Amino acid sequence: MTTAIPLTLHLLVLIGVYELAAGVAGLAGRINWAAMLDEFERSPALSFITGFAVYILGGVLVLVHNIWTDVLAGIVSAVGWIAAIEGVLIMTVPGPLLAFSRRLVGNSRLISAFAAVFGLILILLGLTGRADPTSNMVIS
Numbered sequence: 707m708t709t710a711i712p713l714t715l716h717l718l719v720l721i722g723v724y725e726l727a728a729g730v731a732g733l734a735g736r737i738n739w740a741a742m743l744d745e746f747e748r749s750p751a752l753s754f755i756t757g758f759a760v761y762i763l764g765g766v767l768v769l770v771h772n773i774w775t776d777v778l779a780g781i782v783s784a785v786g787w788i789a790a791i792e793g794v795l796i797m798t799v800p801g802p803l804l805a806f807s808r809r810l811v812g813n814s815r816l817i818s819a820f821a822a823v824f825g826l827i828l829i830l831l832g833l834t835g836r837a838d839p840t841s842n843m844v845i846s
Contacts, residue, residue: 709778712837717782718772722828729822732814739811743804750810753800761793781828 709715731737746753767786773779795803810817 708836708838709776714779714782715719715832715835718828718832722825725821725827726825729818732818739814753795757793760789
């Protein structure tokens with residue numbers, strides 16, 4: 707696939723490695739999702755600091771890559787916006803997000819497998835994609 711700027715391809719690989727690592731950790735039993743959610747509920751400080759970190763990472767991604775000109779750029783930009791919004795929600799109203807996450811924990815192997823596959827796809831798209839700044843794509 708083609709995108710307008712090389713940064714998109716690099717960010718796809720970075721996001722993909724994160725997703726793959728989270729998926730593999732979940733499948734290997736290195737992450738106890740239920741225990742993590744329990745800890746979040748017990749520690750407002752932990753949830754706030756985590757929300758802040760997620761917001762900052764998402765916000766920086768949006769600042770450097772808010773580009774919607776093609777599918778690959780859209781994926782990266784969507785991940786940035788989702789992270790920024792998720793971070794704000796974790797800081798301000800974590801209850802609904804934690805309740806939603808609790809429902810996902812029941813399917814943690816499926817969610818972990820999805821994350822691993824999604825990560826692999828993003829890595830492959832980033833490594834095999836092509837950046838063509840002369841294409842008809844408009845960068846906004």
